[in-house]
Amino acid sequence: MLKHQDKSLLSVRNLTVGFQVGGVTLDAVRGIDLDVARGEVVGVVGESGSGKSVAMLACLGLVPRTARVAGSVRFQDKELVGMPQSEMRKLRGSRIGMIFQDPLSSLNPVLTIGSQIVEAIRLHQPGISRKQAYDRAVELLDLVSIPQPDRRVSQYPHEFSGGMRQRAMIAMAVANGPDLLIADEPTTALDVTVQAQVLEVLKSLRDRLGLGIVLITHDLGVVAGNVDRVAVIYSGRVVEAAEVGALFRDPRHPYTRGLLSSIPKLDEKRERLFSIEGTPPPLGRRPTGCAFHPRCIYAREVCLKEEPALRLAGASLSACHFADSLEQMPVHQAAAGPETTEVHQ
Numbered sequence: 001m002l003k004h005q006d007k008s009l010l011s012v013r014n015l016t017v018g019f020q021v022g023g024v025t026l027d028a029v030r031g032i033d034l035d036v037a038r039g040e041v042v043g044v045v046g047e048s049g050s051g052k053s054v055a056m057l058a059c060l061g062l063v064p065r066t067a068r069v070a071g072s073v074r075f076q077d078k079e080l081v082g083m084p085q086s087e088m089r090k091l092r093g094s095r096i097g098m099i100f101q102d103p104l105s106s107l108n109p110v111l112t113i114g115s116q117i118v119e120a121i122r123l124h125q126p127g128i129s130r131k132q133a134y135d136r137a138v139e140l141l142d143l144v145s146i147p148q149p150d151r152r153v154s155q156y157p158h159e160f161s162g163g164m165r166q167r168a169m170i171a172m173a174v175a176n177g178p179d180l181l182i183a184d185e186p187t188t189a190l191d192v193t194v195q196a197q198v199l200e201v202l203k204s205l206r207d208r209l210g211l212g213i214v215l216i217t218h219d220l221g222v223v224a225g226n227v228d229r230v231a232v233i234y235s236g237r238v239v240e241a242a243e244v245g246a247l248f249r250d251p252r253h254p255y256t257r258g259l260l261s262s263i264p265k266l267d268e269k270r271e272r273l274f275s276i277e278g279t280p281p282p283l284g285r286r287p288t289g290c291a292f293h294p295r296c297i298y299a300r301e302v303c304l305k306e307e308p309a310l311r312l313a314g315a316s317l318s319a320c321h322f323a324d325s326l327e328q329m330p331v332h333q334a335a336a337g338p339e340t341t342e343v344h345q
């Protein structure tokens, strides 16, 4: 994952994003590395508040001006950190398509689906006639598997189901033939069947257009079978990164293990689903040492003191002091560590 890939479309190195809060800078993203190659789907997974959206928004220059962004984000041959806004605006929506988590940026209820796609096309390709853009909109709806696209194109968002609206959003995001698509929780509000259909659409776009895709989700269950590689994020850091198969077979971070145990299984009837105890720390109240230690059943003394570096363990990169011996550590060995010292970072 840390290796620079020849075909790399997006190459994020040591990305750090800090927000000014009450006179101090609090880091929401702390030195993230991420690579996305052409034709590859990379899942970015972590509980709500872990920094997934902030990291991707920072890549696209969409964090507030007062935010401190450091590190490097290379897209093709361009450095995006520090790129002038005017140049960045040209990239967004053309070379890089986005589906935002923020519902405010979703479809406009008073315009037809078609006219919104036409607008997205003409914004970046002013030379295209309205008729050409309209025909393209029909093609795009077909591309994202919307039935009867020539009829659907002139309908309003309320005439679409939730899953079709999400597919229309995807159509709009790829309207200008981007190389990279960033999809932030694109399936979160959808039921499982519709979720699967939307994920199929994303994969078919990857296959047909050779897109690189970043799929952001809080649900590790969503990435199984739908991504090539995964970066698991906790408290602003990548804590585990691996090929998806390896991650599911042999997870090397206790947080990943916890997320895996919380995925519902079809063949199991449980009263309550397992969930990792506790919640991620808010910014500014990050514990000392490993940020996950207060919730970790394996935490030992060293975990309270030293933040583990991301290093190779098995087929993963893992930021756990015990990445090499996790499977040999039974649950009852877990040390109930002393009270966490809460510090401002």
Ligand SMILES: Nc1ncnc2c1ncn2[C@@H]1O[C@H](COP(=O)(O)OP(=O)(O)O)[C@@H](O)[C@H]1O
Pocket (backbone or CB within 6 Å): 019, 020, 021, 028, 046, 047, 048, 049, 050, 051, 052, 053, 054, 055, 064, 282, 283
């Ligand atoms: N503009 C902002 N100012 C201060 N804190 C922010 C801002 N935007 C996000 N945060 C904080 O950054 C952390 C990461 O948020 P986010 O990236 O949205 O998480 P998620 O992983 O759920 O997408 C959260 O603690 C959030 O409250």
Ligand SMILES: [Mg+2]
Pocket (backbone or CB within 6 Å): 052, 053, 054, 101, 184
């Ligand atoms: Mg988010």
